[in-house]
Amino acid sequence: MNVFIAGAATTKFGELWATSPRNLAQEAVGNALKDAAIDIRRVQALFVGNMLSGMLGGQEHLGAFFAEELHLAAAAFKIEGACASGGLALHNAVNSVLSGQYDTVVALGVEKMTDHKPEDVAMALMGAGSEEERASGVTFPGLYALLAQVHMQTFGTTREDLAAVAVKNHYHASLNPNAQFHTTLTIDQVMKSPRIADPLRLLDCSPISDGAAALIVTRDKRYVTKNSIKIMASYVATDTLGLSQRSSLTELKATKTAAKNAYEQADIEASDVDVAEVHDCFTIAEILAMEDLGFFPKGKAAAAIAHGITTLGTSSHLIVNPSGGLKGCGHPVGATGIKQVVELVEQLRGGAGARQVKGAKIGLAHNVGGSGATAVVHILKK
């Protein structure tokens, strides 16, 4: 693919009471343009990844909304696919550049969640699930708890294994100045945190967050420099919206399909990936991702993660979620898929500071919508 990321930036993620979606978008896009040294007038289209602004804030038409705010005289779109909205926005941005219709575009992920009551946010998030699930009163922690129960029963995965994902990702987040959390955790702390949906505890869950992230996607040779990162693959797959229709609950089939095709597109193997940002909305989700992305055989990821072999500072080949992941860095839903790729860009440039994955050359981003109905995989190379 002849498409590059020429600029990348993320805001701090967290409970950003003093800021607005407008400010967040301006900061992320402004810094991404600065990073790319591209004049805003060269931007021909804007792809906004966002899930909740209509349901929670009554504001739709976010393409035009942010184009105006950013003073972009450009085509503009909102792309929505629940928590995969950011990844889907990037996929469409990449395709739009490959199409020849545009040379340089912006993919912006943005979400402001903390202005609303947590119960309203939980209900709005269930817009990602099936009618049957909403009618049953289940929320996403309950759905992922079901997946965790099945994984524990089938493969002997333990509650300690789940906790180890949170411990790793909080450690990584403690090294990331833009992360929501800078406190490290112990297995014991995770295990003793309040029960949310058995076996998931509070510290098995990603938080409610605010944040924005932006990428400058281009095929214009003038903007492709030694700092640019090549997009090797961009693949999207879907599965049933609800868990009850799936043939297996020990895997997310959409992740497997997207990954298999992305590896083929990039002409690499899973084992070639040096650094991955994966969708750990709950600790069990990272374990599933490690297996479904082909990094570990089914049933083997949990122990491997608990062993620390995907943790920064180890001798392992593959480091996972150096940003802190959704768990430690935060999960402003529409921004997450873009932030993952911003982190990969920093890693592949060698500019990730204290959380640098040494010698990282190939990076993979994995963004999931709902309980696995949408999966997006991007592969990047220095």
Next chain:
Amino acid sequence: MNVFIAGAATTKFGELWATSPRNLAQEAVGNALKDAAIDIRRVQALFVGNMLSGMLGGQEHLGAFFAEELHLAAAAFKIEGACASGGLALHNAVNSVLSGQYDTVVALGVEKMTDHKPEDVAMALMGAGSEEERASGVTFPGLYALLAQVHMQTFGTTREDLAAVAVKNHYHASLNPNAQFHTTLTIDQVMKSPRIADPLRLLDCSPISDGAAALIVTRDKRYVTKNSIKIMASYVATDTLGLSQRSSLTELKATKTAAKNAYEQADIEASDVDVAEVHDCFTIAEILAMEDLGFFPKGKAAAAIAHGITTLGTSSHLIVNPSGGLKGCGHPVGATGIKQVVELVEQLRGGAGARQVKGAKIGLAHNVGGSGATAVVHILKK
């Protein structure tokens, strides 16, 4: 552009109490696939245009939702841009095929509005406007009434001129079996209908509607037949979300920009267009569109329309809104931009029956979001 529409279908538009979004999508996509004689397993991606399902129904993640419903093992996206959601979905579908990432995709527009209280629908629709507009309590009839007032003061456009648009489009709708309305109107009836926002009367406004429409977009030569219609141009432009920030209220700048670039892309002039489906959400909107699309000089369209020169059965070169437009055929917001192109496909194939525009060779579709913050222009050729 090497992209074709191989299949097209629309459901009936109207107050479809007995049907669901699922049924509407199945009918539209099923018939479009049948029209194209393409097996559903050949579809690689689904682009869903919809605005209101999250705000009114709590269901987001519509890409995966409809992919599951339609048994499409495909990538899937929801594209939102208010009343231009359908046009934007098609634009992204076209680009995704041009990109080489996909060969054959479906663009689906769908909206179910009549299940909700009209006041809730009016409020949700204001999600397309600016915060300032929402805070002021204005709704879309009020915003377009402002545009009408300015047009009347500046160019001497009359209330009879506005009414003539409704009369023409209801006449066209009376010839369209899929239209919401089959009753013809007189100028007097429009003028005496209840006042909504001066100078707009009830019969100057498009209705609240349910409906779906679908297009099969392909570059796969196996599916390009003598029935296929070539996409010559696909262009999107944006303007400020709110009216108060615009430098002129006698035009929609986004329409002008999109049209100018689309003509250039298709290498044609406005005068080459034989049939146009334009965004007449209110009667004044069709007058603005006629001028901004370059069919008439500024200030001259109203009298021309009132003269009947864009009405079916005249000797005119250009026939406008043969489907009945948003006014007569109905306006299920996310479906409108797709339905416009379905109508053009039928016209360019010569299969539009009683409402056939004789010898139509070049068609233009014009879809607007909000009060003109987004404009989408597609140009098609037999």
